[in-house]
Amino acid sequence: MKMKDYSPPPASTGIWVVVASITMTFAAFTSALIVRQGGATDWHHLTLPRILYLNTLVLFASSFALEMARRQVGAFMVGQRTIGQEAPGPKAEAEKPTLWLYVSLSLGLLFVAGQYIAWLQLRAQGLFLNTNPNSSFFYVLTAIHALHVLGGLGGLVRVISRLNRSILRKSTLDATAYYWHFMDALWVYLLLLLWMKL
Amino acid sequence: MHDMAKHDAVAHHAPTSFIGKHVFSLDHKVIGKQYYGMALLAAIVGMGLSWLMRVHLGWTNATIPGLHLLTKNGAPGDVMTPEFYLQLMTMHATIMVFFVLTTAPFAAFGNYFLPIQVGAEDMPFPHFNMMSFWVTFTGFLVLMSSFFVGTGPTLGGWTQYAPLSALGEVGGPGEGAGVVLWALAIAIFCVGQLLGSLNFITTTLDMRTRGMSLWRLPLSAWGWFITSCMGLTAFAVLMPACILLILDHVAGTSFFVSSNIVINDQMQPHSGGSTLLWQHLFWFFGHPEVYIAIVPGMGIVSHILITNMRKPMLSHRVLVYSMGALAVLSYMVYGHHMFVSGMNPVSSLAFSFPTLVITIPSTIVVLMWLGSLYGAKLRINSASLFSLGFISMFIAGGVSGFFLAQPSIDIMLHATYFVVGHFHLVMGVAAMFGIFAGTYFWFPKMYGRMMNETLGKIHFWLSFVGAYAIFMPFHYLGLAGNVRRYQAFSPDYMQPLIPLHKFITVAALITGAAQLIFIYNLIYSRFKGEPASDNPWQATSLEWSTPTTPPPHNNFGDKLPEVFHDPYQYGVESSVGDYVMQASPEKVKSENDEA
Numbered sequence: 001m002k003m004k005d006y007s008p009p010p011a012s013t014g015i016w017v018v019v020a021s022i023t024m025t026f027a028a029f030t031s032a033l034i035v036r037q038g039g040a041t042d043w044h045h046l047t048l049p050r051i052l053y054l055n056t057l058v059l060f061a062s063s064f065a066l067e068m069a070r071r072q073v074g075a076f077m078v079g080q081r082t083i084g085q086e087a088p089g090p091k092a093e094a095e096k097p098t099l100w101l102y103v104s105l106s107l108g109l110l111f112v113a114g115q116y117i118a119w120l121q122l123r124a125q126g127l128f129l130n131t132n133p134n135s136s137f138f139y140v141l142t143a144i145h146a147l148h149v150l151g152g153l154g155g156l157v158r159v160i161s162r163l164n165r166s167i168l169r170k171s172t173l174d175a176t177a178y179y180w181h182f183m184d185a186l187w188v189y190l191l192l193l194l195w196m197k198l
Numbered sequence: 199m200h201d202m203a204k205h206d207a208v209a210h211h212a213p214t215s216f217i218g219k220h221v222f223s224l225d226h227k228v229i230g231k232q233y234y235g236m237a238l239l240a241a242i243v244g245m246g247l248s249w250l251m252r253v254h255l256g257w258t259n260a261t262i263p264g265l266h267l268l269t270k271n272g273a274p275g276d277v278m279t280p281e282f283y284l285q286l287m288t289m290h291a292t293i294m295v296f297f298v299l300t301t302a303p304f305a306a307f308g309n310y311f312l313p314i315q316v317g318a319e320d321m322p323f324p325h326f327n328m329m330s331f332w333v334t335f336t337g338f339l340v341l342m343s344s345f346f347v348g349t350g351p352t353l354g355g356w357t358q359y360a361p362l363s364a365l366g367e368v369g370g371p372g373e374g375a376g377v378v379l380w381a382l383a384i385a386i387f388c389v390g391q392l393l394g395s396l397n398f399i400t401t402t403l404d405m406r407t408r409g410m411s412l413w414r415l416p417l418s419a420w421g422w423f424i425t426s427c428m429g430l431t432a433f434a435v436l437m438p439a440c441i442l443l444i445l446d447h448v449a450g451t452s453f454f455v456s457s458n459i460v461i462n463d464q465m466q467p468h469s470g471g472s473t474l475l476w477q478h479l480f481w482f483f484g485h486p487e488v489y490i491a492i493v494p495g496m497g498i499v500s501h502i503l504i505t506n507m508r509k510p511m512l513s514h515r516v517l518v519y520s521m522g523a524l525a526v527l528s529y530m531v532y533g534h535h536m537f538v539s540g541m542n543p544v545s546s547l548a549f550s551f552p553t554l555v556i557t558i559p560s561t562i563v564v565l566m567w568l569g570s571l572y573g574a575k576l577r578i579n580s581a582s583l584f585s586l587g588f589i590s591m592f593i594a595g596g597v598s599g600f601f602l603a604q605p606s607i608d609i610m611l612h613a614t615y616f617v618v619g620h621f622h623l624v625m626g627v628a629a630m631f632g633i634f635a636g637t638y639f640w641f642p643k644m645y646g647r648m649m650n651e652t653l654g655k656i657h658f659w660l661s662f663v664g665a666y667a668i669f670m671p672f673h674y675l676g677l678a679g680n681v682r683r684y685q686a687f688s689p690d691y692m693q694p695l696i697p698l699h700k701f702i703t704v705a706a707l708i709t710g711a712a713q714l715i716f717i718y719n720l721i722y723s724r725f726k727g728e729p730a731s732d733n734p735w736q737a738t739s740l741e742w743s744t745p746t747t748p749p750p751h752n753n754f755g756d757k758l759p760e761v762f763h764d765p766y767q768y769g770v771e772s773s774v775g776d777y778v779m780q781a782s783p784e785k786v787k788s789e790n791d792e793a
Contacts, residue, residue, distance in 0.1 A: 010322030010400040017396050017430060024434035028479055032442060035475045036453060042470035130450035133470060140445065144438075 009171035015178045022148060026186060029144070030193060033137050037198050044132045045197050049121040052191060055114035059149075062107030063184050065100050066156070070177050072097030073163065074170070098160055104180070105156045108149060115146050134194075141190050145183070152180050210324060212751035222332070224324035225751060229331050230310030231644065236335055237302035237633075238717075243342075244293040245710050247286045254278045256696075256703035258686040269350050271371065281371045283685035284353035288372075289341070291356035292380065294626065295487065296387050297338050302633045303494035304429070305334070305394050308422035310644065312398060314741040315419045317407025317759050317781075319752040321397040330397065334390030341383035344376045352376035355683065357484065360454035360476035364446040364468075368461050378447050381440040388437035391429050398426030407740075409761035413515070414780065416739045416765040417504070420518050421497020424525045425490050431529070432486040439479035446471070477539055481532035488625050489528040492592070493521055495632025496563060499585040502639045503567065505737045506582040507574035508776055510766035517566050523559035531556055537605045538612045546605040553603035560596055564589065580654025584635035587662050588628050594666070595624025598673060613683070616676025619669045627665045634661070634716065641720075642734045646747045647727030653719040657712060664709025671698050736777055739765055743781040763789065 037043050119139065122128075127135040155176040162168040213219045223229060253260055265273040272282025313321055321327045344351040349371035354363045358380065367374030402415070402423040415423070442453040446468075454476045455468035500517060504510055511517055533541065533549030567589050576582055598620040601607050611617060634657075641649045680687070680695050687696055733742040745755040759781040770786040772778040778786045 010404040013403050014323065014396055014400045017399050021392055021396070021430050021434045024431045025438050028435040028438040028482070032438070032453065032475055032479065035472050035478070036470075039472055040470040042452075042457075129445070130452075133452065136445070136449075136451040136453065140441070144441070 009169065011169070011171040011175040015175035018179065019182050022182070022186070025144075026141075026190070029137075029141055033141075033193065034198055036133050036137070040133055042132055043134055046122070046127055046132075046134050046138065048138075048191070048195055049118040051114055051118050051121065055111050055118070056187065056191060058107050058114060059111045059184055059187055062104045062111065063181050065104035065107060066177050066180050069097045069100035069104060070173060072100065073168070073173055096163060098163060101156060101160050101163070105153060105160070108153045108156065108180075112146055112149055112153075115142055118142070138194055141194065145187060145190055148186070149183050152176070152183055155179060210320070222328060224320070224328050226309050226313050226321050226324070226327060227644075227749065227753075229327050230306050230308070232331050233301050233306035233309055233334070236331075236338060237298050237306055238720075240293050240297035240301070240338060241630075242717075244290050244298060245713065247290040247293070249707060249710055250278070251283060251286050251290065252703040252706045254283055254685065255687075256700040268345060272350060278685070280685045281353055282350070284355070284370075284683065285351045285372050285376070287683065288353055288355050288380075289345075289351050292341060292384075293338075295356055295491070296384065297334075297341075298633075299491035299625065299629045300391065300429075300487070301334065303498060303629055303636065304422060304425050304490060305330070305391070307418075307498060307633075307636045307640065308398060308425070308494060309394070311640065311741050312419055312422050313401055313405065314744065314749060314753050315416050315739055316401060316405055317410050317740050317754070317761060318401060318405035319754065319758065322400045322405055323397050326393045327397050330390045330393035332390075333393065334387055337383045337386035337390060340379055340386060344372065344379040344383075347379060348372070348375035350376060352380045357480055358443070358476070359480075360443075360446075360471070360473045361456065361459055361468075363476070364443060364454040364471070365459070365461065365466060366447055368464065368466070374447070378444055381443045381447075385437050385440040385444070388433040388440070391433045392437075395426040395430040395433070398422055399430065402426075407758045407761060410740075410780075414761055414764055416497075416501050417511070417514070417517060418494075418497040418501040418739075420521060421494045421500075424497075424521050425493045428486045428490050428493070428525050428528065432483045432490065435479060436483035439476065439483070442479075443476070474536075474539060474541075477536050478532075481535045482529070484535065485532035486525070486528040488621070489524050491625050491629045492632075493524060495588055495629050495635075496521055498632050498636045498639075499588045500567070501739070502581050502585045502635050503571065503576075504766045504768065505639075505735050506577040506579065506585075507570060508577075508768040509570070509574060510764075510768060511566055511570045513566065514764070514766070517563060520559040520562045520566070524556065524563075527552055527556040527559065534603060534605075534608070537608045543605070550603055550605055554600070557596070557600060557603070560592075564593055564596075579638070580649065580651055580658055581635050581639035583655060583658040583662075584631045584638060587658060588631040588635060590662070591623050591628035591631055591665065594670075595620055595622070595628060599624065611676055613681060614676035615672040615680045615682055618682050619672025619676060622669045622672065623665070627669065631661075634658075637716075637720070639735070640741070641723065641727075642730030642747070643741055643744075644748055645724050645727070646730055647723050647725075648730045648734060649723040649727060650719050653715055657715045657719065660712035660715070661709060664705055664712060667705035668702055668709060671702055674698070733779075736775055738763070738767055738777050738779045740780055743779055 122135065129136055129139045159168060159173055159176050162172065210224050213223065220228065250262060250265065253262060259277055261276045262278065263276055265276045265278060269282050272279050272285060309327070349367065352358070352363070352372040353370055354373065354377065358377065362369050362373065363377050365373060402419065445451045446453050446455060450467070452468040452471040454473055455466065455471040456473055457469040459466040459468065500511060530552040531549060533545060534553045537546050598616065602611060602617065602620060638649055638654050675695055675698060678695055680692055687693065730747060732744065732747045740759055743759055744753060761780045762783050763778055763780050765780060767778045767786065767789060769776055770778055770789060772784055772786045778784055
């Protein structure tokens with residue numbers, strides 16, 4: 001039997017495991033929403049706060065910034081050969097791509113702040129968690145998504161810290177980026193789900 | 199398959215402080231033992247609760263000295279109230295299903311042995327692994343705390359059916375804070391198991407050592423891998439369900455409570471929720487959970503039997519495929535728990551069909567065991583006896599599944615002791631026997647000492663006969679119409695069944711007491727057991743190739759092993775005997791090379 005000498009670093013498999021698990025969680029929420037909406041006479045479809053669309057753009061921009069960072073880190077790492085273990089190689093003068101990472105991080109924080117503003121706007125309209133099932137689902141889905149985004153921000157902070165100490169592994173950066181893009185896709189999905197009248 | 203980057207990913211130095219070594223340890227072996235310890239503690243608590251219930255069922259007005267210490271209002275004069283009986287029942291089931299049957303065969307043994315069996319020095323995300331245990335343990339503490347909060351633990355049963363579970367204190371003792379703590383504990387538990395599953399899956403896929411192809415994994419490793427895939431999807435669904443349940447309590451939402459529910463002349467402040475929604479979410483998790491409890495046992499028992507038969511299974515691959523099929527099908531059958539929920543009969547039929555189909559891989563697994571055992575010169579020891587016991591319980595409990603799978607019969611048997619007998623045998627006792635088998639088999643590797651075989655065999659026979667004495671009559675009770683979850687049997691037609699309940703109670707007390715032999719054996723052997731060699735069972739897989747016993751911090755010392763053989767090369771002629779170890783480069787004749 002021919003044996004592979006290489007298997008992917010665990011982070012690049014692990015991220016798909018994480019994505020699968022979060023997908024299942026939101027699939028459960030979705031089915032709950034469909035069932036609850038389907039049989040309900042008390043479902044009042046709320047108008048989504050418009051800031052959500054702006055937030056969506058902010059989250060996309062954050063992803064874009066991270067992708068820019070990822071490309072630069074690739075070049076940076078080539079310069080470093082085995083990152084974190086060897087002295088910087090000839091191309092190490094390539095600038096550390098922390099700037100884009102900070103941009104990504106800030107935009108991510110801005111997204112969470114934007115979501116918070118959306119909640120405040122709904123509250124101002126008298127729509128609370130227990131007002132009607134639609135508002136319940138709105139708060140639950142956006143809050144759980146925001147928690148996951150905050151987790152991603154934690155990941156970004158870790159990436160920046162490891163990059164500054166020159167111990168960042170490419171697989172860690174890639175996994176963080178995939179997670180971050182997945183947060184975009186998940187958000188767009190949730191937005192559609194909340195926007196649609198099923 | 200090992201490269202430097204991966205080595206860096208998991209390498210952590212051996213801790214020197216007591217806390218680093220034994221408490222917040224990153225070492226998968228310590229985490230495995232912590233899981234085992236927690237499961238043992240939970241099993242003792244869960245069994246103790248079942249004793250209290252059994253005594254009450256046999257002698258309804260019996261005084262149980264000290265019972266009032268467990269509850270504020272549930273035992274006036276140390277006699278159990280009906281509500282307290284239900285609270286004990288709920289806690290017994292929750293503790294056993296989540297904190298024993300899920301943690302011991304999967305998280306405990308899997309943590310300890312999966313990385314070693316794949317030839318890795320640890321799991322890829324040791325911090326997540328450590329969190330996995332401590333989060334799970336926190337869940338256990340939160341659950342236990344409900345004994346001491348408000349009106350005690352919830353009485354809604356481990357399935358926590360809405361609307362009862364979502365109404366709050368008005369639903370009965372423990373239905374307020376008790377349910378919230380229950381749901382919180384389970385949500386926390388889910389987080390812990392998701393972190394564990396992440397590690398198990400990546401360990402299996404990415405951490406295998408050179409030469410360890412997937413087909414060269416031992417069956418126990420396959421069991422844990424398949425289970426972790428199930429855990430990943432099942433617990434990810436239970437967690438949101440628990441979050442919604444908590445919100446119905448603390449935030450006044452109406453996810454699970456419908457309109458117009460009146461209790462004690464009070465209209466409940468909820469509207470429009472779906473009570474069936476909870477059942478769907480719960481059982482989408484709940485049925486895979488049954489297999490999460492049993493598949494690791496299947497892997498462990500296969501692994502042990504092969505070692506003791508000195509020959510591989512009839513087909514390694516068919517066993518793996520069957521366990522995989524069980525995992526996939528387990529998601530398609532959950533509706534069979536809801537045949538009497540008012541579900542459309544067409545849906546019942548749709549769920550009945552895959553339920554009957556799932557018996558096919560189960561039967562293949564059983565036939566694989568029996569066919570392989572046929573004509574084998576089985577070494578009889580505590581581990582192999584408990585493995586046989588596992589098979590016996592799995593068959594005995596599984597057979598009644600054929601009946602329950604059919605809606606027309608299930609309508610009669612639903613919510614009777616027949617169901618209780620069925621799942622206790624097929625999932626409870628079978629999984630426990632898997633845990634016992636694993637303990638007797640791997641204890642020498644974990645602690646460097648052998649367990650006492652005589653005590654082990656006595657433990658087996660008392661448990662084996664005892665388990666049947668307890669749970670076989672359950673089927674008869676169910677057929678006679680004995681409803682489950684009743685704390686007393688006052689209706690006339692149940693009166694003749696009370697002597698049988700008394701018999702079951704006596705059997706449960708004796709069988710439970712027999713477990714003290716096991717605990718004594720564990721403690722005695724830990725300190726005074728005969729020293730074990732590195733490979734006391736002449737086994738082939740990598741856990742027996744570690745340079746020391748117990749294995750060193752990084753499992754294999756300076757160099758990870760290389761694998762040259764399929765996992766079960768028994769019945770061959772080699773320089774060491776009738777087997778050749780996976781890590782041995784020795785070429786042998788008549789190698790059984792299925793993979």
